[in-house]
Structure formats: structure tokens, C-alpha cells
Amino acid sequence: MxxxxxxxxxxxxxxxxxxxxxxxxxxxxxxxxxxxxxxxxxxxxxxxxxxxxxxxxxxxxxxxxxxxxxxxxxxxxxxxxxxxxxxxxxxxxxxxxxxxxxxxxxxxxxxxxxxxxxxxxxxxxxxxxxxxxxxxxxxxxxxxxxxxxxxxxxxxxxxxxxxxxxxxxxxxxxxxxxxxxxxxxxxxxxxxxxxxRIAESEIGQAARVQRALLPGSDVGIPAEFTVRGVCLPARSVGGDFYDWFPTADGAAFTLGDVMGKGAGAGMIAAVVRSVMRTSVDAADPAESVAAASGALSTDTGDASTDQFTTCFHLRVGADGTARWADAGHGLNLLLRRAGGSEWLRSGDLPIGVDTAWTSTRTALLPGDVVVSVSDGVLDLFGGDVDALEAFRAFATAHPEPDDLVTGIGALGDDVEHDDDVTVLAVRYDGR
Incomplete structure (x- = not known):
């Protein structure tokens, strides 16, 4: 783990x-x-x-x-x-x-x-x-x-x-x-x-801070879960992030993708991640997304900004009960151990575009894997209309979180990409 x-x-x-x-x-x-x-x-x-x-x-x-x-x-x-x-x-x-x-x-x-x-x-x-x-x-x-x-x-x-x-x-x-x-x-x-030189020093410091914000281990995550993550920013500072932390009845997992790249996107990613963590006691993942939106809203109370963030927030109990909110992300795939796969997506809009989100309940069985990726991953599979199904085929052929994350990370190292590449894979192992 x-x-x-x-x-x-x-x-x-x-x-x-x-x-x-x-x-x-x-x-x-x-x-x-x-x-x-x-x-x-x-x-x-x-x-x-x-x-x-x-x-x-x-x-x-x-x-x-x-x-x-x-x-x-x-x-x-x-x-x-x-x-x-x-x-x-x-x-x-x-x-x-x-x-x-x-x-x-x-x-x-x-x-x-x-x-x-x-x-x-x-x-x-x-x-x-x-x-x-x-x-x-x-x-x-x-x-x-x-x-x-x-x-x-x-x-x-x-x-x-x-x-x-x-x-x-x-x-x-x-x-x-x-x-x-x-x-x-x-x-x-x-x-x-x-x-x-001053700008490079500041960007270097921002990159180090951003790396420090990513989870360095799974200490505290219950034994019912196996989690893997990889982040390959296109620049020193990226707009993608992933995170996980324990909750009262299980664990929470997040993947976010801020529009744009560079230090500005990295700052917004840090804010969204931090607010998600502070809402650890929120049972409904949609509440966490709404809290992140509120943290980015302007003084006028309007959460609409020129820069939006897509986000997938998943909370899973030790019994396998999963609740998730999808804020305009849509690149979340559930791989069933018994075979087959399904997309976990909603019609809700990204943070910075909308102000209300809903959560969905899904039951996970031991061995089921939830994988969420940023849109930069699709560029590794051609970036065209067939990229989504190519990614699904790859994930289906590599259902183990270790193999899945390592394989996409290797593609990111081998293929030149102009967008951040981020993967989060969570397997529910059951009690």
C-alpha cells in the first residue's frame, strides 16, 4: 500500500x-x-x-x-x-x-x-x-x-x-x-x-512547494485501500494535482485540473487542494467541491472566474460505499474486478463556472478500481476522438493500480506532452 x-x-x-x-x-x-x-x-x-x-x-x-x-x-x-x-x-x-x-x-x-x-x-x-x-x-x-x-x-x-x-x-x-x-x-x-534569474528562482521555489503538497505516502489510509498516483507537469509548475487523506469512515481521494499552466494555475490548485482537506468532516463530497468554489469566489460573491477547475472528489467508506462528485471532469473510470467498466461522470460544471454540485452513490466490491486522469493523459493516446476509448482499453488491460500508474507515467516520459499528465488510481480491497 x-x-x-x-x-x-x-x-x-x-x-x-x-x-x-x-x-x-x-x-x-x-x-x-x-x-x-x-x-x-x-x-x-x-x-x-x-x-x-x-x-x-x-x-x-x-x-x-x-x-x-x-x-x-x-x-x-x-x-x-x-x-x-x-x-x-x-x-x-x-x-x-x-x-x-x-x-x-x-x-x-x-x-x-x-x-x-x-x-x-x-x-x-x-x-x-x-x-x-x-x-x-x-x-x-x-x-x-x-x-x-x-x-x-x-x-x-x-x-x-x-x-x-x-x-x-x-x-x-x-x-x-x-x-x-x-x-x-x-x-x-x-x-x-x-x-x-529572480523569476526562475521564484518558479523553482513554487515547484518545490507544489511537490511538497502532493501526498508523499499513504500513511493513515485504511488497509482497505491501495492508492497510486503520478503527476508529470508540462512546466516546472503545473495546474494538475491529486490528493488522498483518511476520513472518519474510510478515505477521500481527489484529482483536479486547473485550466492553464504555470504558477497561476499552480496557486489555484493549491487552494482547491487545501480546502478539500479542510472539509474532511463533510460526508457529502459535493459539499467539499462547493467549499473549494467558495474559496475561489470574488468579493461580489460570484464564483465565476476567468480560470476554471475541473475536479473529481471521491469518498469511500470501509464497507465499499462510495460517494463522488464530478465537477466537469468526466475522466473517471470504474474498473470492475468481475469485468467491465463504466464512466463516473455527471452533468455538473467545473469550479469557477457553476456554484452547485451533486453527489452520486456507487457500491464498490473488493478488487474494483477507480482511476481518474487529467486531460493531458488523452494526449498520450493520440489526443483525438478515439483517445478516450484507447485509454479505457489501456486501463482495462492494466487494472492493477501499480501497473496502470507506472504504465501511464512511462508514456508521459516517452511522449512529448504540452499539458500536465496526472493519474490517480484507487483499489478497494475490502475487509
Whole structure:
């Protein structure tokens, strides 16, 4: 006469796993950035050679820029293979400023149409935290503009110097805005991560409390009964629950299914369970259901809520006399030891929809088994119109509470389910 309880602790990825994921993305980010820059540089050079309306003013300089960009690509590939080299990552975009300067010089200098490529390494550096990463790309931009003057120190036009100053001012603004946006994004990310850790901690605590509320043993249950139960929540906290406790003349058994999932449904499940237990002296199970409804009612006295609970509450005396109330649940099956089965269901509505319920009397013979399941169990049997009969066939083939609960628990472990899976099986063994 032992209780079989299985409640997995399905939690979100641990902070260490999240840190590893972020670290992996950080490793590959330089390679992605440099692939774009190298690709644009190659396309620019090839286009300048093939398209007649683009000019090549210095072929060696242009192809030297392409080679430098490809060397940067090789360097980022090496960084990916050896994460310790991430500390020198910024040397790659620094090399790109030179590469773009050579590309600009080789494709028309001030007339080059490829100058906009300088924004790529600029944003790469400016997006990193720290105000110093605004200064670094400006130095690189100056290198890109001054490189043609160094390679061809002819007459330096005043317009070129004005162009350099204006471009530096514009790119300084771009770098500043990029750096600030990156800083704010990082701040929001840290805040979100902190809130997530707090929420995960609270949900973890709620899951532990919910597991503690499920009966851990059948101590106190009369020897006339064998009871088994299993609960497999779809999330850390579920809306299903089962319970049993001794009464004056026998024992009471409950299975409830709160609409929805998560912490909110778990809180309602805890309230319904607690009220059911406090009504231990109520001879009529319908009174217990009504008490649970009253505990969930609003200040206006209206028990209707946006979230309802289906519930099956069974009280069995030591002589086998069973009284039960079904609040819109309907997934309760009586397996007769002599053969055959029948559904224990009524036309009453769930808690939160109705305010009155009725109880039904059923006589149990030694060996009869009452099994109640949540609707998540039907998903394990296909979830279609035939699932109900498939479950009945399974229960009929496994009438022993141990086999029945263990079998459905194994299905719940093997089959992915989006709803909570809960089973309660009670056998009346008689005196």
C-alpha cells in the first residue's frame, strides 16, 4: 500500500548553460563580421575590373586591400579556433581600415564609390563597451583617408582636408551613437537576465512547494485501500494535482485540473487542494467541491472566474460505499474486478463556472478500481476522438493500480506532452 509519486523538475536552462551559449556566439561574431567585410572588398575589386563605368586607378593598391581583407578573414578563423585570441580581436578591424584605404585609393580615391565600406569596421569597434571604442574607429577612419595622401603625396587640395575633417565629425557621431546604443542594449540585457534569474528562482521555489503538497505516502489510509498516483507537469509548475487523506469512515481521494499552466494555475490548485482537506468532516463530497468554489469566489460573491477547475472528489467508506462528485471532469473510470467498466461522470460544471454540485452513490466490491486522469493523459493516446476509448482499453488491460500508474507515467516520459499528465488510481480491497 505505497504511493508512487513522480514529479520531474523541468526547469529552464541554467545560468552556466546560458553563459556558454553567449560565449559561443561571441566566438563566432568576429568571423561573421569579417566575412561580410572581406566579401564586400572582393566584390568591389572584381566589379571595378569588370564593369566599364567603374575605374581602377591603381591595381596593385586595390588588390593589396583585397589581400589584407582576406588575411583578416583568416585571422578571425584562427580566433574562432583559439578563443584565447579574442583579446586581440580588434586588430582585425584595424587592418580593415587599411584595406579599405587601399581599395579607395585603387578605385578612384576621392571618386571611389566604395568609401561607405568604412562603416563596417567602425561599427564593429564602436559597438563594444567603453567610451574608448569611440576613439579607436576615428583613428582608423583617419588612416583610411590619409593613406592615399601618403601613397601619392602630390598637391594636397584644401577640399580634401575639409573633407577629412567633415567625415571625421560625421563618423564620430556615428561611433558615439553606436556605442551608446550598444551600452543601453547591454544594460537592458543585464536587467532582463537579472529579472529572469529572480523569476526562475521564484518558479523553482513554487515547484518545490507544489511537490511538497502532493501526498508523499499513504500513511493513515485504511488497509482497505491501495492508492497510486503520478503527476508529470508540462512546466516546472503545473495546474494538475491529486490528493488522498483518511476520513472518519474510510478515505477521500481527489484529482483536479486547473485550466492553464504555470504558477497561476499552480496557486489555484493549491487552494482547491487545501480546502478539500479542510472539509474532511463533510460526508457529502459535493459539499467539499462547493467549499473549494467558495474559496475561489470574488468579493461580489460570484464564483465565476476567468480560470476554471475541473475536479473529481471521491469518498469511500470501509464497507465499499462510495460517494463522488464530478465537477466537469468526466475522466473517471470504474474498473470492475468481475469485468467491465463504466464512466463516473455527471452533468455538473467545473469550479469557477457553476456554484452547485451533486453527489452520486456507487457500491464498490473488493478488487474494483477507480482511476481518474487529467486531460493531458488523452494526449498520450493520440489526443483525438478515439483517445478516450484507447485509454479505457489501456486501463482495462492494466487494472492493477501499480501497473496502470507506472504504465501511464512511462508514456508521459516517452511522449512529448504540452499539458500536465496526472493519474490517480484507487483499489478497494475490502475487509
Amino acid at each position: 505505497t504511493a508512487h509519486i513522480s514529479v520531474p523538475d523541468t526547469t529552464a536552462p541554467s545560468p552556466s548553460e546560458q553563459d556558454r551559449d553567449r560565449s559561443s556566439r561571441a566566438r563566432f561574431a568576429p568571423l561573421a563580421n569579417q566575412t561580410v567585410i572581406a566579401g564586400i572588398t572582393v566584390v568591389a575589386a572584381v566589379s571595378s575590373v569588370l564593369l566599364p563605368w567603374l575605374e581602377v586607378t591603381n591595381g596593385p593598391a586595390m588588390w593589396s586591400g583585397v589581400v589584407l581583407a582576406l588575411l583578416g578573414l583568416a585571422a578571425t578563423a584562427l580566433i574562432v579556433c583559439r578563443p584565447a585570441l579574442l583579446t586581440v580581436e580588434l586588430l582585425v578591424p584595424a587592418l580593415d581600415f587599411v584595406a579599405i584605404g587601399l581599395l579607395r585609393f585603387g578605385t578612384g580615391d576621392a571618386r571611389s564609390v566604395f568609401l561607405a565600406a568604412i562603416l563596417l569596421p567602425l561599427i564593429w569597434i564602436a559597438a563594444r563597451p567603453g567610451r574608448r571604442h569611440i576613439v579607436y574607429p576615428l583613428a582608423g577612419t583617419a588612416v583610411t583617408f590619409l593613406l592615399p595622401i601618403v601613397l601619392d603625396p602630390g598637391d594636397i587640395l584644401a577640399s580634401e582636408l575639409v573633407r577629412l575633417v567633415f567625415v571625421l565629425l560625421v563618423f564620430a557621431a556615428v561611433a558615439g551613437v553606436t556605442n551608446e546604443l550598444a551600452r543601453q542594449a547591454a544594460l537592458r540585457l543585464r536587467t532582463a537576465q537579472q529579472l529572469r
